[in-house]
């Protein structure tokens with residue numbers, strides 16, 4: 001079984017994905033980390049040198065490669081991954097998708113605490129700009145996230161809960 005975590009930047013996909021994979025004994029793949037290894041550049045460098053459109057093509061390729069390489073895995077995607085091309089269909093055809101639905105105020109708090117530098121779409125924004133950017137982005141992305149197999153509120157987003165929900 002493949003489990004995909006989807007949702008906004010800061011929703012906890014990388015963190016929860018790693019925990020869940022550990023509990024299941026499944027391979028864990030973070031799509032951003034996979035791309036960094038594959039390209040030998042940081043996500044910020046890929047955006048800066050080759051642009052977002054190129055990043056989105058690489059992200060789709062990475063998705064296909066990871067699916068082909070692993071039948072049993074927890075795959076944490078980047079926040080934009082399900083929202084480009086027909087990626088959400090591809091994800092749902094190849095596994096179970098989990099949407100981490102976290103309020104914007106919570107995302108802002110976590111992202112500011114972590115620092116914005118590693119996320120090129122957010123770097124340099126003031127707290128107010130971050131808030132409005134995330135709110136606008138979510139308005140557009142919601143339609144993709146809501147196609148997930150399972151949606152979890154922040155309070156429900158634990159590895160324990162997911163194991164129960166997935167009958168694992």
Ligand SMILES: Nc1ncnc2c1ncn2[C@@H]1O[C@H](COP(=O)(O)OP(=O)(O)O)[C@@H](O)[C@H]1O
Pocket residue numbers: 007008009010011012013014015016076110111113114157
């Ligand atoms: N459930 C949670 N509660 C509080 N902070 C969290 C939670 N999950 C993740 N974080 C923190 O929020 C930040 C973003 O988490 P991350 O897993 O990188 O999110 P994503 O991969 O969805 O962008 C990190 O600093 C992480 O430690």
Ligand SMILES: O=C(O)C1=C[C@@H](OP(=O)(O)O)[C@@H](O)[C@H](O)C1
Pocket residue numbers: 007008009010013014032043077078079080081118119120121
């Ligand atoms: O939402 C986005 O468009 C992005 C999210 C990031 O991943 P996280 O959601 O893990 O931060 C990363 O893929 C890139 O910076 C773009």
Ligand SMILES: [Mg+2]
Pocket residue numbers: 013014030032076077078
């Ligand atoms: Mg992540």
